[in-house]
Amino acid sequence: MEFIDILARIIPPAIFFASPLIFTALGGVFSERSGIINIGLEGLMVMGAFVGIVFNLTFHEVFGDATPWVSIFVAMVVSAIFALVHAVASITFRADQVVSGVAINFLALGVGLFLTKQWYDKGQTDMVDRPFYTIDIPVLNKIPILGDLFFSGWYLTSYLAIILAFAAWFIIYKTPFGLRLRSVGEHPMAADTNGINVYAMRYVAVMISGALGGLGGSVYALTIALNFSHATIVGQGFMSLAAVIFGKWHPLGALGAAIFFGLAQSLSIVGSSLPLLEDVPQIFLLIAPYVLTILALAGFIGRAEAPKSLGEAYVKGNR
């Protein structure tokens, strides 16, 4: 039974850690599947966190219990619009997609902090009054073992993240939209000759990635950080990007990769008090998640094939 205890200590935290990464990585999958590199995921998360917190602080009296949900929705919308900057630059103006993504990261942090200073007169917001709270799923949480691991102490947003991953898989692999999206990322000219509007598809994909990145950022802010400052999103976007690649540009792969990161991180913290690991110097536990990722990639994940035209601007009629 002790093993189950350990699992119970590792899994639920791993999931809340992973959820924001899952959302954001799914966004990355959409964007990159359409052929647009999105190194700006970090910035999209920053924007999401900023909007989520500010909205929550401002309107919590209007929306009451629904505030966090409305907040993440608004964060999605605003981040999707914000992602248009990346879309316009890299799709219409044929900007190098890495450059434009890096600019997004700068811009989001700059805008977020600038406005925080304008509106709150300080470098960080107050803590929100209405964050998300974990819940126990009635009935299901009574299932022995599984109930403890999967149906108690989770955020609803975590379930949402997992459901969305499957939804993304369905959309990308089963629907006409998904087929077109993938074709645009693999061979845009083929898509074009088949009458698919490459630019429109890519715009949509980048905006979806904005929405999901914003969702990831706002969920992070409303479950973990509870306020917004320069220290709210530091590297989660890059970890999400890593999850996209780790997961081989597949929604379920990204889901798995994000959960892997969560488990590794959780294990590195729980580890210090596990019988087996307690004598391991802390430094090894600290770097374990990152080393494990590299080992996993080198050992058995290996070569991943990116969408073929990833990173290339589509110029009509060019070869």
Place this chain on the structure above:
Amino acid sequence: MFANRTVNILIPIISVLLGLLSGAVIMLVFGYNPLKGYAALWTGAFGDAYFLGETLRQVTPYILSGLAVAFALRTGLLNIGVEGQVFVGWVASVWVGVAFELPMIIHLPLAVLAAALAGAFWGFIPGILKAKLGVHEVIVTIMMNYIALYLSNEIVRNVITDGKDRTDSIAPTASLASEWLAGMTYFSRLHWGLLIALFMALVMWFLLNKTTQGFELRSVGFNQHASNYAGMSVSKNIVLAMVISGAFAGLAGAMEGLGTFGYMSVKSGFTNIGFDGIAVALLGANTALGVVLAAFLFGTLKIGALNMPTVAGVPTELVEIVIALIIIFVASSYMIRWIILRFKKEGK
């Protein structure tokens, strides 16, 4: 076709102007005086010899981290791990700086070399994984950043020192600091590292554009199959590219360790020298000269910005926004080019 060269030079200039202009508009919208804001920025960066010295000091690591990113990009690799390579370079240089007693002529080069080697090693790992196993360098370098951060802290805390947060200051024989430079600039921390950085820009230019090795590196960056067909070793060149890129980044760390600070402390987060290097490289179009100019712009904006809150009340974040906009404008050169050409046409 119409003077392409002029257009190529005009684009970054126009982008910078557009970026600054947008910044001015933002200031206006939020009720600041843009003239005052930019005046504060200007004096903050060039107001007197001290600030000029500090600006150049800030430019120094940017040049090197920018070169690191640019070098990798020129060979088809995206090195997001410059940040981590800066860390290990910093630690290595300081370690050598405090651990040995040697005459300067040996000590300083040794410390600088140690930084380059450490950075190179940190680049070697993602390089070899990419070359031999096809592991995507972006993930590995992201992971290596975190490992570098935590490992550096551990080394400072438990290897170089005995549980302290900060190493001792390096021996003067390993220091890049210069009383003469400091004296000229009212005690700014301008140090000889600037010469190293500029020299390295020259090295990168020469290596990539003038040597057979550079030819191979660029060739592999563009087309691995053709390079292999032409008898070049693809994996050797990938590893080499990451190693050289890492070495540049390690040197950026040495600038901090041996020049600006003279010690290494436990860090609670990234320095951003490496991440900013990505922007510097991209702004500089991945060329050596471009990187130097972009680093100069970056350093100016960053140092100048510190003066904006005190003097003009403008939050420093405004500069982040301006930088982002400049990057976007440069990236969207297609649009600017189009506008310039249209302008010319009508002018005729």
Place this chain on the structure above:
Amino acid sequence: MEYVIEMLNIRKEFPGIVANDNINLQVEKGEIHALLGENGAGKSTLMNVLFGLYQPEKGEIKVKGEKVKITDPNVANKLGIGMVHQHFMLVDTFTVTENIVLGSEPKKGGTVDIKKAEKEVKELSERYGLNVDPGAKIRDISVGMQQRVEILKTLYRGAEILILDEPTAVLTPQEIKELIGIMHSLVKEGKSIILITHKLKEIMEVCDRCTVIRKGEGIGTVKVADTNPTELASLMVGREVSFSTEKTPANPKETFLSIKDLFVKDVRGVDMVKGLNLEVKAGEIVGIAGIDGNGQSELIEAIAGLRKSESGRIKLHDQVITNLSPRKVTQSGVSHIPQDRHKFGLVLDFPVGENMVLQSYYQQPFSKKGVMNFKNIYKKAQELIDEYDVRTPNAFTKARALSGGNQQKAIIGREVDRSPDLIIAAQPTRGLDVGAIEFIHKKLIEERDKGRAVLLLSFELEEIMNLSDRIAVMFDGRIISEVKPEDTNEQDLGLMMAGNTPQKAGGS
């Protein structure tokens, strides 16, 4: 008779170049109409205008007598125009069906109704005798199959007018025969076809009329029945062109290349070369004839050091070069004109000049002590550009901007110039116009006469017959017979390539 397509006075400009000027093209219903012109004459451009990928600067297009504006491929599709592009527009990772239905997918409850789509594809495929597997992934099927998928794509969209841009350049003779059959069955169904090809024989065989363009300008339209290949060629090039390459009999000397019991696997680990033996002597051209997929590519890659040999040995002179690195192989005197010029032959983003020294950059006079000497490099490049008639604005132009034919000439110049002992030429004239082919053939023969050994791989029997001094027929990873071109004909060769051991050749 009414025209299904009329393109009148079309002009299309690209920055700095007029690709089409004042071109007229009129296609009758139910005919196969050839479009002929040199590389870069503007054929693909004209067709891309018709298909809505480019907008013409001038001119008008009529479909079935009605003036139309084709703003994008969607409009073209609706007008019943379908196009099979020179470079296939297929998504490698998708299945045949997915590629075909992409953009007009049958739906069921918001999802792609793959079952229905596969059924439709199957039906369509059977109706025209195309014989494709709807579930196969594009990257797993042969080029010929891929082309059928392209044709199915247009048919699925109800195309009445099909544009085929150089469909035969990438096909084996067998596949070409089948394609011609398909074209006939399409025309029988009342469809019209515009066919672009550089092979005059094909035009003579299947086309009703032929429109010729030269350097972007329309030269005119002729009835195929009233003309002959020589006339067509001179119309297109603007001068006389000789077809059969003139050459003196070979004078083979010592053995340069000898291969013994060679085994090579392909990427998937399947044996492709299975105990092959072959010799090539100085002063002769040995042509390898065979149907694609019988191990030819693997053989050549193994010789060039690009692929590992499992066992056996490859010798150049007395030196064993089995499994040497490409660099070592090159240094020991082998040149290689690769089959896939974009993938292997060129760094497209390098200037033409630097591509000219892709293997020799590290040697004097192009570099000294590791430092490049660009003056010498570009001097050399200019010489090669002049000698091999590579049409490029200058040596500093990126290789990407050159037409395929000119890219090929650049590669050939580079490879031949290194004065190798052995030249491996893999499909050296694929996709080139007759003028360019003539030039390249001449060059290869010149090299032979200088005492070099040439190993030629081609899927064009005509090229093999014309150029080779000795033909080695490759089947299932082995050379199953060797014949002299004068002792055989295309018919017999075709039989041998299908695996039949020859009675006549063996008996002599």
Place this chain on the structure above:
Amino acid sequence: ACGASDDGGDSAEGSGGDSENNTENSSENGNNEDFSVAMVTDVGGVDDKSFNQSAWEGLQAFGEENGMSKGEGFDYAQSESDADYTTNLNRLVRQDYNLIFGIGYLLQPAIEEVAAQYPDTNFAIVDSGAEGDNVASILFKEHQGSFLAGVAAAKKTQSNKVGFVGGVDGALINKFEAGFEAGVKSVNADITVDVQYAEAFDAPDDGKLIASDMYSKGIDVIYHASGATGNGVFAQAKDLKKNNPDEDVWVIGVDRDQHEEGAIGEDNVTLTSMVKRVDIAVQDVTDQAMNGEFPAGETIEYGLNDDAISLARTNEEALSDDIITAIEDWKEKIINGDVEVPSTREELETYVNSL
């Protein structure tokens, strides 16, 4: 301690120009009229809800008392990275401030360097000892406050398990750790103290992971000294409280009264906070400097006796009388010198062994 920060921001623009005039007129050595003071923040920024903010509040209070306003008489410069400390110090020196504070131990080398270059300006550093004839070092006895936090935790815990979450492992935070553990053990040596460092002051996700693990192990009181990482600790505690209002989960805040952070509906998970009144110290030293009594070259330690270190009592419901009594008792003993609170891990070991 909060709220005062609103004063500064708005007036910033109008006063910009004046500050220049001001600096041009001011003489080398300040007398009462011309006295001006400024501070350089560390990367946390002047509104970090922590010691930077507190220090700034001290300067503001000082300014208010002396009829000054931001930019006129007192000001701050914010650092965006470690490399900016020296630049900012120099900037302020050039603007002829008489006294310049460096806030945070990270500024120690920078202060030493600049102080040596400008012997005519006075400097003070908070949270670290710095060398120099024109430098005053301001230290706090955080270990004393942490000790009391430990007492409170020990009294409050029902599981006899408490936790400590540190930011970055180092001398400063070790002080908190040592004091806390000593306090806990002094009350009841059987209580276990689980110590974890997040190795970051800006990682709420790690903070939350650690807190989640600690609470799930039965730990019911966590003392955090980890900046924004602590946000995650609060997030986790509040989440547990929300799900089960009867569950006893507590957080002890740090630096200022973090009562607000712990609020969840009617409940509050903040048991108490180890309040470190940097403002008091800053104001005190500034006053001394203005009066010509600047403690140059000295190290001043603020502790329980000057109320610069204290334990917040905002959560009256949670802090029962016996806890308060215990805290008062131990506070008494510390001030008397009966108890020597350990400030390093070594001292802690000796201390615990001696119990």
